[in-house]
Amino acid sequence: MNRAILLKHDITDDIREEFKQCKELAVDCEMMGLNPYRDRLCLVQIANENGSCAIVQIDENKPPLNLKEILEDPNIEKIFHYARADMLFLKMRLNIEVKNIYCTKIASKIARTYTDKHGLKEIVKEFFGDNLDKTVTSTDWGNPNLSDDQLIYAQNDVIYLFQIKRILNDMLKRENRYELYIKTLNFLPVRVELDINGYVDDIFSH
Numbered sequence: 001m002n003r004a005i006l007l008k009h010d011i012t013d014d015i016r017e018e019f020k021q022c023k024e025l026a027v028d029c030e031m032m033g034l035n036p037y038r039d040r041l042c043l044v045q046i047a048n049e050n051g052s053c054a055i056v057q058i059d060e061n062k063p064p065l066n067l068k069e070i071l072e073d074p075n076i077e078k079i080f081h082y083a084r085a086d087m088l089f090l091k092m093r094l095n096i097e098v099k100n101i102y103c104t105k106i107a108s109k110i111a112r113t114y115t116d117k118h119g120l121k122e123i124v125k126e127f128f129g130d131n132l133d134k135t136v137t138s139t140d141w142g143n144p145n146l147s148d149d150q151l152i153y154a155q156n157d158v159i160y161l162f163q164i165k166r167i168l169n170d171m172l173k174r175e176n177r178y179e180l181y182i183k184t185l186n187f188l189p190v191r192v193e194l195d196i197n198g199y200v201d202d203i204f205s206h
Contacts, residue, residue, distance in 0.1 A: 004045070004053040004155040006146070010064035011046065011054050019070050022048045024077040024102075026161035029086040030141040030154060041093040042141035046070070047158045055154050057144070060093055067096070074099040079161040081105050081120045087192045101188060104164045110181045111171040124160050127167055132156055 011019070019025055026047045033039030040060060044067060047053035056067060071078060071090065080086050083103035090096040108118040115122075121132045136153045146154075172178040194203065 002051045002053070004047075004055045004151060006151065007054055007056045009056070009059050009062045011056060011066045011070070013066065015052070015054055016066040016070060018052060019046065019048060019076070020073065022076055024049070024079060024162070024165075025070070026079045026158035027071070027086065027098075028080065028154070028157040029089055031089055032140075032142050034085070036089050036092040040142055041089045043154055044090075045154050045158045047155075049162045053155050053158060055151060057146075058094070063094060068094070071096050071098045076100060077102055079104065079165050081157070081161060081164075083188060084191055084195070087188070088195050091192060092196060097189075101185060102165055103185065103188065104161055104168060106184055106188070107165070107168040107172060107181055110177050110184065111168050111175060120157065120160070123164055127164060128160070130160075 005015075007015075026045075026049075028045045029041060030043040030045075031039050031041050041058050044056045044058060044064070045053065046056070046067070056064060058064065070076065077100045078098055079102045081103070082105045083098075083101050087098050087101070090098055104120075104123070105118055108123055112118065112123075117123075121134050124130050124132050133149075133153065133156075136147075136149050139150060141150070169178065172181050194200075
């Protein structure tokens with residue numbers, strides 16, 4: 001993959017048009033923390049499988065209309081790892097309701113029942129033998145001057161998602177769990193609405 005393009009506020013019109021031609025895109029977000037009522041959404045990374053990757057530094061006072069158009073397009077599948085959290089921040093901080101979602105973390109939990117390791121780092125290690133550097137996970141993503149290490153980390157969080165999706169789909173179908181996975185995905189927007197309304201714990205628990 002080519003080096004990511006760092007953009008302010010939104011993707012450009014030409015990148016929007018390029019991404020509109022894609023059937024699927026990989027997406028990830030970086031925040032100042034994990035509380036969407038308090039913490040700012042700082043970055044949105046979005047990439048296609050051909051090698052184009054845009055890292056957008058978000059200004060919540062300047063809605064990213066091009067990015068919103070892409071993420072809400074029902075004809076483009078958006079591949080996340082842990083879509084629940086990213087969708088929550090995109091909805092609450094930017095009023096973006098992502099359509100047509102694939103979540104590799106949910107797919108991993110349904111397919112890879114031989115392990116409890118479902119983080120992106122562990123999946124990449126198992127599938128590809130690569131070691132993702134996660135040392136900058138907890139860092140100041142709100143800094144306007146991002147370091148090279150931060151940019152590389154942000155880009156790495158999306159470049160593997162296409163291949164991971166294909167491997168997990170094969171596993172889900174082989175183990176006759178693909179339909180269950182699709183039903184779980186269909187519930188995901190409801191799960192996000194529950195989060196927004198304060199129902200963070202499992203409402204189905206005793």
